[in-house]
Amino acid sequence: PQVNFRGTQVSVIPLDAGPEIIFAAAVPKDIWSxxxxxxxxxxxxxxxxxxxxxxxxxxxxxxxxxxxxRTLYKVSLTSADGSRSE
Structure with a gap:
């Protein structure tokens, strides 16, 4: 079957807003490699x-x-006591 999106609309993120992270999740160690x-x-x-x-x-x-x-990412962790580490 052929799909036609003519006439449909979708909201778009303005370019000046830049992308944002919408989801982040820890990956289990057994699948890292x-x-x-x-x-x-x-x-x-x-x-x-x-x-x-x-x-x-x-x-x-x-x-x-x-x-x-990947090397441009910087992750900061905040512990329960308020201390931070990168």
């Missing part, structure tokens, strides 16, 4: 968090993000 999409985990990895961006973020050539983009 499974082959597939994404990059391998560095050997000193303590936790993996999978994130989903609004609008789906890809490189300009439509490839998925890779190691260069």
């Amino acid at each position: 499974l082959s597939g999409r994404g990059t391998s985990c560095p050997t000193a990895t303590k936790q993996v968090v999978r994130v989903t961006w609004t609008g789906g973020v890809r490189l300009p050539n439509r490839d998925e993000l890779g190691e260069a983009q």
Whole structure:
């Protein structure tokens, strides 16, 4: 069957707003090294968090993000006592 989206509408995120993380979840350690999409985990990895961006973020050539983009992430953890670590 042929699908036609003519006349349909969808809300779009304004470009100046930029993407936002809409979902983040810890990834179980037993699947960190499974082959597939994404990059391998560095050997000193303590936790993996999978994130989903609004609008789906890809490189300009439509490839998925890779190691260069992974190194741009910074994660801060706040403990119950209020102390923070990165």
